[in-house]
Amino acid sequence: MAEPLALYVHWPFCVSKCPYCDFNSHVRESVDQAVWREALLADLRHEAAVLPGRTVGSIFFGGGTPSLMPPETVAAVIAAAEAEWGLASDCEITLEANPNSVEVANFADLAAAGVNRVSIGVQSFDSEVLEFLGRAHSEDEARRAIATAQEHFERVSFDLIYARPGQSMAAWEAELAGALAVGTDHLSLYQLTIEPGTRFATLAAKGDLTIPDGDAAADLFDATQVMTRAAGLPRYEVSNHARIGQESRHNLAYWRYADYAGVGPGAHGRRLGQATERHKKPENFIAAVKRNGHGLKVEHDLPAHERATEAMLMGLRLTEGIDLARIEERSGLARAAFVDADAVARLAAQGLMRQDGDWLAVTDDGILLLDSILSEVVRTG
Structure with missing residues (x-):
């Protein structure tokens, strides 16, 4: 029996563009909701025709700002996934939300539509930091949003950004302690990175923005691990x-290199050994759906070696690591084609990796060196 399918649905619209964001997000004065609802449903039906006989194990509404989606559109997408594929009895249905009061007012209706997990883009509980990050909500709104979400959804996660310019260890530890005290079962804690093409990248190039150096960022990361482990x-x-048991099952599907279908502008997918990508610009996506019945821009077969490499690069991000036998089975390649066994042995001797039969993982000591470890271990050609 085929593994459950993960379904990603992209809502591309935002109220404003954050200076650190490199996601496919767009600001528009008005959005024709009926047109968008029908376009997303048509795009979903196309994927269902390509992937018959599957069951959906998770749906993730990402963006953009999907909490700006009308709840009836969310309900229509969930109903279409149920009709076309069928949903697993424990299907995880996540929606990304901003803490703005207008969006939080939709939480009850989104829960009624079928959403059972929400991921809230808090980023910080400090008003000055929120202004620096270009966020449109206040500290009070963030706290109210989390509390309201906990009333309406079975599972609640929120994001924080740390390793910000001038951030001290004491300040981050205090902020993280406050976040842990809120009582959610999942936290996404991202170090601030300067992404090409963002407003922060322009400021950094001028010397007007400096983030903590590698050693300071590593210290902040280590402190984060100590505090989160102690909090369970x-x-x-x-x-x-x-x-x-409260891990994001949808994101685990990505990291474990399971099949996932991507619907909506700019959405990527990996299914049946193929890579898919939708048109990014909203207007181009709508035009493609009207023209072709789907929003696909790219659909191509992934060579076996590329599939194995992607599975390695994604899976070694996980604490659990990767099952080499599974990658061999899915790619049709022997592990010697995509793993440098000598590099693994050397890194394991240094305490940076561990191997137990078919399982290979990066250790806690190695995770800060992940990029260099991947470059040594993964055979890319």
Whole structure:
């Protein structure tokens, strides 16, 4: 029996563009909701035709700002996934939300539509930091949003950004302690990175923005691990922490390299050994759906070696690591084609990796060196 399918649905619209964001998000004065609802449903039906006989194990509404979606559109997408594929009895249905009061007012209706998990983009509980990050909500709104979400949804996660310019260890520890005290079962804790093409990248190039250096960022990361473990939310992926059993099943599907279908502008997918990508610009996506019945821009077969490499790069982000036998089975390649065994042995001797039969993982000591470890271990050609 085929593994459950993960379904990603992208809502591309935001009220404003954050200066650190490189996601496919767009600001528009008005959005024709009926047109968008029908376009998303048509795009979903196309994926269902390509992937018959599957059951959906998770749906993730991402963006953009999907909490700006009308709840009836969310309900229509969930109903279409149920009709086309069928949903697993424990299907995880996540929606990303901002803490703004207008969006929080929709939480009850979104829960009624079928959403059972929400991921809130808090980013900080400090008003000055929120202004620096270009966020449109206040500290009070963030706290109210989490409390309201906990009333309406079975599972609640929220994001924080740390390793910000001038952030001290004491300030981060105090902020993280406050976040842990809120009582959610999942936290996403991201170090601030300067992404190409963002307003922060322009400021950094001018010398007007400096983030903590590698050593300071590593110290902040280490302190984060100590505090989250003590609170019962250990790291299960580089930046994601959860109580045991409360991990994001949808994101685990990505990291474990399971099949996932991507619907909506700019959405990526990996299914049946193929890579898919939708048109990014909202207007181009709508035009493609009207023209072709779907929003696909790219659909191509992934060579076996590329599939194995992607599975390695994604899976080694996880604390659990990767099952080499599974990658061999899914790619049709022997592990010697995509793993440098000598590099693994050397790194294991240094305490940076561990191997137990078919399982290979990066240790806590190695996770801060993940990029260099991947470059040594993963055979890319």
